[in-house]
Every structure is written in C-alpha cells, then in structure tokens.
Amino acid sequence: MSQRAERLQEEEKRDLLDPLMAEGWSVMDTRDAIHKKFKFKDFKKAFKFMQGVAVHADRLDHHPEWTNVYNKVDITLTTHDCDGLSKRDIELARHIEEEAKNVSQQ
Numbered sequence: 456m457s458q459r460a461e462r463l464q465e466e467e468k469r470d471l472l473d474p475l476m477a478e479g480w481s482v483m484d485t486r487d488a489i490h491k492k493f494k495f496k497d498f499k500k501a502f503k504f505m506q507g508v509a510v511h512a513d514r515l516d517h518h519p520e521w522t523n524v525y526n527k528v529d530i531t532l533t534t535h536d537c538d539g540l541s542k543r544d545i546e547l548a549r550h551i552e553e554e555a556k557n558v559s560q561q
C-alpha cells in the first residue's frame with residue numbers, strides 16, 4: 456500500500472467499528488487501537504490461523520501486534536504510520552475474522 460494511512464475520525468470510526476465490536480473486538484482504553492483474544496482447539500489450529508493472517512498482513516503491508524500461547528492468540532491492531540486506527544486496521548480485522556471462522560470450522 457503506497458498511500459499514507461489516515462487516522463479515522465470519530466464518526467467514521469464508530470460506523471466501521473460497530474460490526475467488529477459485535478464480533479468481540481474492543482477499543483483499548485490506553486491507545487487508539489482495537490483488541491481481541493482468540494482461542495482455538497489446540498496449538499495446531501492457533502498456528503494455522505496465524506499463518507492465514509500472516510498472508511493477509513503481508514499482502515496488505517499491514518501487521519498485527521500479537522502474542523500466541525498454546526491455543527490462544529491475542530491481537531492488537533493499530534496503524535503506526537498515523538499513530539492510531541485507520542481503515543487498514545478495519546480491513547485486516549475483517550480478514551482476521553474470516554480466518555478464525557475458517558480454522559474453527561475445519
């Protein structure tokens with residue numbers, strides 16, 4: 456992605472975040488960032504999920520802050536380039552939701 460990311464304005468942010476909040480994402484108190492904890496059946500599934508997300512992150516040139524412990528993956532999304540949430544975070548979060556559903560159904 457070549458264009459510089461722009462920080463979302465409050466109104467736009469609410470509209471774009473609503474569906475993600477319904478999926479369990481939350482806005483952090485301390486940062487302009489969103490966060491969600493994922494839990495899978497085992498490490499194999501968690502890692503498969505991470506591999507799927509990594510493909511999207513690479514393609515979008517937009518990367519999650521994440522940690523993995525066994526079957527859990529904690530993800531924080533924010534845009535370092537604009538020091539806050541941008542449309543790139545929303546797009547990545549949508550792909551993350553798809554990956555989580557695919558892996559859980561397998």
Ligand SMILES: C[C@H](O)[C@H](O)[C@H]1CNC2=NC(N)=NC(=O)C2=N1
Pocket residue numbers: 516517518519533534535536537
């Ligand atoms: C040079 C490269 O495009 C930038 O550093 C990208 C890479 N991945 C990124 N990921 C995230 N989360 N925020 C960024 O601002 C960002 N910038």
